[in-house]
Amino acid sequence: MQRLFLIISTAAVLLTLPLNLRGLEYGGLGGRPANPNPAIPNSQNWFIYELAAGTVKEDAVIISNGGTEPVTALIYPADATRSSDGGFALKQQTETMTGVGSWVRLYPNDRPTFAAGSNTSIIEWCGSSLDGNGSRANRLTPTQKLELIAWCRGVANHELTIEGGREISLPFIMSAPPGLSVGEHTGGIVIQKKQPTADLTESGIQITTRVGVRIYQTVPGTVKKELRISGFNISPAAQPGYYTVTLSLSNGSSVSLNQLSRISITNLWTRQHQTIERPGQVLHDDELVINFPLKKPFLGRLRLQATVTYDVDGQPQLITSRIIHVTNVHWSLLIILVLVLISIGGMLIKRRRAHSNQETTRYTVKAHEDVSAIADRFHLSWQQLAKLNQLKPPYRLTPGQVLIIPKQKTSRTRSTSRKNH
Amino acid sequence: MNKLLHVLLWKMNLQAVIATVGILVLASGVGTYVYASSTSNFQQTINIGTLAIDIVDASYVTVASPSVVMSTATFSFACQTITGTFGTASQNIYVSNPDAADNGWTASLAASATTAVWDSVGTDYDFNDNGTSGCADSGVDVDTLGGQMTVDPSVGTLAVGQCNSCVTTNVTKGSSTAYVEGTTNSITVLTGAAASNDIGDWKLTGVSVSQKIPEEQVPATDYDINMVLSIVAS
Missing domain, CATH: 3.10.350.10 (LysM domain)
Known part of the structure; x- marks a missing residue:
């Protein structure tokens, strides 16, 4: 009887737990830096490094599965790229990496047996050039050293399965190659869900999801921060009734610049005014093209000008675009106008004919x-x-x-x- | 009833009864007892989550193999367009930011490779070739295939997910854009500005996808392409 009560009470506790856990809600596949530095803003979200050319840093990425089911993920570093509308994106695994994506090596595999259990860093074992010539390597036998050299190369990508509700810390080495230019170099570590192939019976698109954790590597030195407007145009949009206002910003400096673009639009006939704002980041040595959808007025002549603000060492900078004008008359008004003109013309012709007769x-x-x-x-x-x-x-x-x-x-x-x- | 209780108590060890009752009370949350003590120190830590993007159903359960079904086309001697909808009631585009990206985030859609194609056995067509308005090969990219895909998130419907106190303010849908190899490999679907909710979740449906199919494209029922939906914290 005593055992029966214990079983009942234990069952009651176990039944109660899931009710409390419902508050966790959705939890997907994600990643974050394993060693954020509280002194560096945003280091809980991004890997922020200031490595001189020719140096390396050991770090780790936390890969978490907030769901309840196991998820198989592919982890790989990637170069930064630009998405439409100026969004930050990371290259696909299939693309050739020439920047940050090629400077990160992952270390998912256990250390060689002779180094197992050691708390010594990867760099200490492998050396700063990751060639197996670290400070501990001198004590190894030739066979062990060969094993170490192979391990020290790391891997470019890694596939792993994470149980629901679990986190895995994946070590990696970030290298700043010798001769790397002063300024910022961006990329990230991607955690991509590996999904079963969809059984499409019709023509279709198979979707995979992934999360990227940014890497900001800055080589210390003097950098010039300068943003300029390289284009400002308006054209009819594919969507009927809309214009596309295109603003191009060129960042010739070696660091990314955060900017706020503001398009000021005035209808000179109706005196109506509106402003469209779009914050964003322009990557270094890159051109950002922002498309703003603008509804065509029923009737009016629009005056447009763009102003862009960005910050240089705490000093706000303001740049302005050329002014462009565009006139729009709604098609229904045009039809009425044409009909009126036809009527007036007809009357005049009739009168002239009457006169000539x-x-x-x-x-x-x-x-x-x-x-x-x-x-x-x-x-x-x-x-x-x-x-x-x-x-x-x-x-x-x-x-x-x-x-x-x-x-x-x-x-x-x-x-x-x-x-x- | 009293007789039954008496029998039960008689059968049981008194300590077991007290322990059982205590466990049941604590488990059900009926009573909460705090013992006064000069050294009492209750601490709780709720870790921040991680920014995530997923395709979920109406119950926020991950869809195992998400896809976008395109309209069917009939063989034509002229260039034609098929359409599809990315994000439906059963396959929501879902962004979850559990205090992980306070500076905002960008969600974008790209093909799994810039050289990807709509693939069928023995015949393909392109997704990022802007030759003749997307109807023919431009000669710019490495393949000799025509065809171009346009994604228009601006016509989609953005809504708050499970978060009752969240808003869609400062979460912006991307503008209509076509893929062009080497120029536009990734299209922004949603952007969360720094001023968007630091803790929030959103779902997007009704993103228009249209694809130009070159003239005289060989009929097949299994044209498909792999695409990747990404999210990165700003």
Whole structure:
């Protein structure tokens, strides 16, 4: 009976635990630096090194599986690359690494048996050139040294399976090659999920996910920080009703620069104003192209200018772009405008035709005749006569002046005069 | 009832009863006792998590083999476009930042290789060739295949994930961009600015994917391509 109660109580405790653990929610595959330095900001997220050319540093990356199921992951270092809209990204494993991605070697395998259990660093065993000539190597037999040399090379990538809720620390060596230029060199360590091949019955895309942990390696020295606007344009976007405003920023310096781009847009016809902001980082020796979607106005002439702010040693720097203008009239307004123009044109043509159909004759002004007398004679108003002959105030006529008289009026005058006779 | 209790107590060791009751009370959380002491010091540590990106279902369970199914096309003598949707109700693009990337983050989509192609047995077409508006080989890259893929995250729907107090403010969807080998190998899907929630999770659905297929492309039912969705802390 006593055993029964113990079993029940233990079961109750075990049943209660999962209820508490639900608060953990989602936990994916991730990574972070194993040895963050509290004195260095962001070192809990990034590997931040300041290695002189020709030196090495030993570190480790923590790979965690916050889920409940085991996950197989591929770990590899990669060079930095630029994503669209200026995002920071890392190269794919299939690409050739020439920078940070080629300077990191992983040490997932156990040390040789003669070095097992030793707390001595990899560098001490292998030497700064990782050729197996470290301070401990002198005590080894030739066979042991060969084994050590092979191990000291490390590996370029490593596949491992992590149980749910577990973390693994993976040591690596970061080398700053001899002759490395002063300034910043960026890359990262990638933790990529290895997924089973999707069984696609239709044409499709198979998706794999990965997480990158950045590496910022800076070779100490004097660096010039300078950002310039290398392009500022506007063009119709693929999406109907939108423009694409393109701002290109060139960073000719040897360090990445954080910037805030601000596009100021004013509709000169409606006086409406808006600002689009986009913070981001421009990698060293790189050009960042940022595309801003901008909705076309119903009617207006837009004035656009970009301003970019960045920081140089605590001093804010401001650069501005050229001003560009673009006029937009919505298609429906254009159609209305065209219809109005067609209508006006049609009316004018009709009137001209009516005028051209109306035959005229000429009348020579005699002495003592004025406009109203001649108008009365031809059954016209004096205004009609003046308008037809483009007479200006005070409407004086001179004898011998020739006036244009509508023929129908003259005919009517003739017929009237015949009747009177 | 009293008789039953009496029998049970009689059958049991008194210490076992006290221990069992104590365990049950502690386990159920019904009662909490703090013993006053001048040296009492309760400490708790909650470690920060790691930034993660995944494809999850509606219950936030990882999808084992995520994919984007494209519309079907019929053989044509002209260049044509197929479309698909990246991020659906059953395959959400999911970003989780459990206080791991306070400076923000960037999520991007790239092919597993810049030389990747839509692959079928004996016939392929490209995903990053901008020749003739994506319909033909430009001659710039190493292959002789035409075809170009455009990803438009801006038409997608961004929502907060499981975090009740989080907002989508300062999380930006990427703009419509086409892959061009050597120029645009990676397309930004989502960006979390430094001012976005330090602790938060977001899901994105409805990202438009369109692919130009060159004229007279050989019919096959198994054209596929491998792509990688990445996230890096800013």
